[in-house]
Amino acid sequence: MSWIVLVLSGALEAVWATALDKSEGLSRLWPSAVFFAALAVSMAGLSYALRDLPVGTAYAVWVGIGAILTVVYAMTTGAEALSVLKVVFLAMIVGGVVGLKLVH
Helix, strand or coil: CHHHHHHHHHHHHHHHHHHHHHCCCCCCHHHHHHHHHHHHHHHHHHHHHCCCCCHHHHHHHHHHHHHHHHHHHHHHHCCCCCCHHHHHHHHHHHHHHHHHHHHC
8 A cells, every 4th residue: 555655646746846837936826736735645645655665765766756757747748858868767767666666
């Protein structure tokens, strides 16, 4: 259960990071509200997962998932350019996250 919560919390990290960007310095109401809500739930999920998982592994997986999904979303929406090297490096992050799960 901790791994499922951790993965969902990592996905919410991408939500709050994107909402923070769209809030324009917390000056827009709805993106700011999404930011604070997603941040709170994401942190609560990470906290829950840390009951059963080592902090180094859980944090790396949480950040990795958030980073990957944030970049993929930005590339999908055209906010960030797509390149072969970016895809290679994202694949390396995915490999690291999967590796941490396998050695746990």
